[in-house]
Amino acid sequence: MIKERLLSVLTPKVRNQVESYVDAAHVLTTMKDPRVLAALGPSGARGLLLQRGKQGVVTHARASYEAAFDWQYRSDHATSTEMHDLYVRAKQGQWDGDSLPWHIDVDPESPEVPVLPESFIAPERLDALGIHLSEREKRQVLHSLAAWMLSQFLHGEQGALFAAAQVTASIPVFDGKLYGSTQVVDEGRHVEVFHRYLTEKMCKLYQVNDNLFTIIDALMTDSRWDMKFLGMQIMVEGLALGAFGTLYRESKEPLLRQLLKQVILDEARHVHYGVIALKDHIARELSPRERSERESWAFEVAVLMKNRFLAFEVYEEHFVGRMSRADWTSFVSESPGMRRFRTVMFERLMPNLRTIGLLSPEIIPHYEQAGLLPFAHGKSACELSGQDMVKELDSAA
Ligand SMILES: [Fe+2]
Ligand SMILES: [Fe+2]
Numbered sequence: 001m002i003k004e005r006l007l008s009v010l011t012p013k014v015r016n017q018v019e020s021y022v023d024a025a026h027v028l029t030t031m032k033d034p035r036v037l038a039a040l041g042p043s044g045a046r047g048l049l050l051q052r053g054k055q056g057v058v059t060h061a062r063a064s065y066e067a068a069f070d071w072q073y074r075s076d077h078a079t080s081t082e083m084h085d086l087y088v089r090a091k092q093g094q095w096d097g098d099s100l101p102w103h104i105d106v107d108p109e110s111p112e113v114p115v116l117p118e119s120f121i122a123p124e125r126l127d128a129l130g131i132h133l134s135e136r137e138k139r140q141v142l143h144s145l146a147a148w149m150l151s152q153f154l155h156g157e158q159g160a161l162f163a164a165a166q167v168t169a170s171i172p173v174f175d176g177k178l179y180g181s182t183q184v185v186d187e188g189r190h191v192e193v194f195h196r197y198l199t200e201k202m203c204k205l206y207q208v209n210d211n212l213f214t215i216i217d218a219l220m221t222d223s224r225w226d227m228k229f230l231g232m233q234i235m236v237e238g239l240a241l242g243a244f245g246t247l248y249r250e251s252k253e254p255l256l257r258q259l260l261k262q263v264i265l266d267e268a269r270h271v272h273y274g275v276i277a278l279k280d281h282i283a284r285e286l287s288p289r290e291r292s293e294r295e296s297w298a299f300e301v302a303v304l305m306k307n308r309f310l311a312f313e314v315y316e317e318h319f320v321g322r323m324s325r326a327d328w329t330s331f332v333s334e335s336p337g338m339r340r341f342r343t344v345m346f347e348r349l350m351p352n353l354r355t356i357g358l359l360s361p362e363i364i365p366h367y368e369q370a371g372l373l374p375f376a377h378g379k380s381a382c383e384l385s386g387q388d389m390v391k392e393l394d395s396a397a
Contacts, residue, residue, distance in 0.1 A: 043218035053155075053213035063162070064223040067169040076175050082276050082382075083175040090182035090269055095262055097193040104255040106201035108146065109139035115202070115253045116146040120337030129323050129331070137318075144314045147198060149247065151206035152309070154194040156240055159216035160270075161187035163232035170225035171277060179273055186266040193259050201255065206313050211304055226281055230294055233274025234352050235301050238381075241267045241389075242345030249393050250337060261390055268386030271352060275381045278356040295358045299366055302349065306342060306370065343375070350376040 052059050076083060108115050123138050133141065164187050168180030198205050208216075219231040241264065248260040282291055315328040323331075332338055350367075353359050354376050359367070367373045 043214045043221065048210050048214060051210055051213075052217070053208035053210065059213075061217055061220045063166060063220045065166050065170045065225060065228065066223065068172040068225075070172070070174050070177075073174050076173055080276075083173065083179055083273075086269060086272060086276070087175060087179040087182065090179060090186070093265060093269070094182070094185065095189070097189050097196070100193065100259055100262070101255055102196070102200070106253055106255060108143040108202050108204070111135075111139065113252050113254075114142065115251055115256060116142045116149075116247075116337070117250060117252065118142065120250055121145065121332075121335040125331060125335070126323075129327055131319075131322055141314070141318055143202070143204070144317055145311060146251075147202045147204035148206045148311050148314050149243070150194060150198055150202065151204075152209050152212055153240065153243070154191065154198060154205075155208040155212060156216070156236060157187055157190040157194055159212075159219065160232060160237065160240075161191055163216075163219055163228055163236075164270075166220075167225060167228050167232070170228070172225075173277070176273075176277055183270055183273065186270070190263055190266070193263070197256065197259060209309065209313070211309065215301060215304065226278060226286075227294070227297070229274050229277055230298060230356075230358075231301065233270060234278065234356065235298060235305070235349065237267055237270045237274065238349040238352055239305050239345045241271055242348040243341060245348070245389060245393050246337070246341045246344045248390075249396060250340075264389055264393075265386035268381065268384070268389055271348070271381040275352050275355055282357045291357070292360075292362065295360060295363045298353055298358050299363055299370075302346075302353075302367075302372065303370055306346070306372070346372050346375040347378050351378045351380040355380040355382065 106115070107113070111118075118138060121142070123133050123141065126133060161184065164180060164183040168177055168184060171177060171180060215231065215236060219228050219236075222228060222231070244260050244264050244267065248257055248264065251257055251260075282294065286294070310329055310332045312325070312328070315325065315332075319328060350359075350372060359376060364373065367376070
C-alpha cells in the first residue's frame with residue numbers, strides 16, 4: 001500500500017525504472033542456494049542493477065578458464081565414436097551465410113507476409129486493459145517484438161561465439177577440441193546472419209536484455225569448464241534451439257525461415273556436443289557436492305529464463321504510461337506465442353538435463369513446482385538430429 005502510494009507520485013518513466021530495480025533485487029534475493037548466488041550474484045549486479053550491457057560502449061568482462069593441452073592427441077574413439085562422428089557431420093554441414101536468399105524484400109510491418117503473426121500476441125487482449133491499438137500500431141508493436149527477439153538471438157550468438165572459443169581450449173578431450181573448432185565457425189556465421197537480417201531487413205536493433213547479459217557474463221567469468229559447457233551448450237543453446245524452432249514455425253517470412261532452418265541444423269549439433277561432453281564428466285568426475293551445485297545452478301538459470309524474457313524494452317518503447325509493468329508482464333507471458341515459446345524451449349532443455357544426470361530426486365520437486373517437469377520425458381539431443389527437428393516443425397505448421 002505504502003509502496004503503491006510512493007510509486008504513484010513518480011512519472012511513468014521513473015516509476016518504470018524504480019520497478020525494474022525492485023524486480024532485479026527480487027531475482028537475486030529469491031535464489032535459494034548460496035553457492036548459486038555466489039556464482040550468479042556478481043553477474044546479476046552487473047547485468048540487472050548496473051545494466052552494463054546497455055551503456056552504449058564495449059563491455060569488458062574478465063574471462064577466466066584453464067586451457068588444457070593434449071600433446072599426445074589421444075583420440076577417444078576407443079570408448080565411443082560419438083564425438084568424432086559429430087565432428088565429421090559438422091565439417092560436412094558447413095554453409096556460407098551469403099548463400100541465403102538475401103535478395104528477398106522484407107517489409108517488417110507487412111500483414112500479408114508477417115515476420116511475426118498477430119496471433120503471436122493476440123493484441124485484442126489489450127482491450128481489457130483499455131488499450132485499443134490501431135492497425136498501424138499493431139504492426140509497429142509486432143515489428144518491435146520480432147526485432148527484440150532477433151536482437152536477443154544475435155546477442156546470445158555473440159556470447160556463444162566467445163564461449164565456444166573458451167570451451168574449445170579448455171575441454172580435456174582431443175576429439176572435443178576438433179569438434180569445438182567447428183562450433184566457433186558456426187557461431188561466427190550465426191552472428192553474421194542475424195546481424196545482417198536485423199540491420200538490412202528489420203532496420204532495428206535492440207540492446208542486450210539484462211537477464212541474458214547476466215547469464216553470459218556469469219559464463220565468461222566462471223573458471224570451471226564444465227560450468228561453461230552446462231551454461232552455454234545445454235542451457236542457452238538448448239533454450240535458443242527451442243526459440244528458433246518456435247519462430248521458424250510462426251513466421252511467414254521466407255528469408256527468415258530459411259535462415260532459422262540453417263541455424264537450427266547447426267545448433268542441434270552444439271547441444272548434442274554439450275550432452276556428450278557432460279554426461280560422463282558429471283557421472284564420473286564430479287563429487288556428489290559438485291554435482292548438486294550444478295543441478296541447483298541449472299535450475300536457477302532455467303527459472304530465470306522461464307520468467308524473465310518479457311521484452312520490457314518493447315514495453316518501454318510503446319506502453320510506459322499506458323499500462324503498468326505488472327500488466328505488461330502478464331500480457332506478454334500469457335500471450336499465445338510466448339506460451340508456445342516456453343513449451344518448445346523446455347521440451348528441448350529438460351530431456352538433456354535428465355540425460356546428463358542433473359534431474360535427481362532432490363531437484364525434481366523444484367522443477368515440478370515451477371511447472372517444468374512434464375517436459376523432461378521427451379527425446380534428448382542424442383536422439384534428435386537437426387533434420388528430425390525441422391521435419392517435426394514442418395509437420396506441426
Ligand atoms: Fe549459434
Ligand atoms: Fe550454438
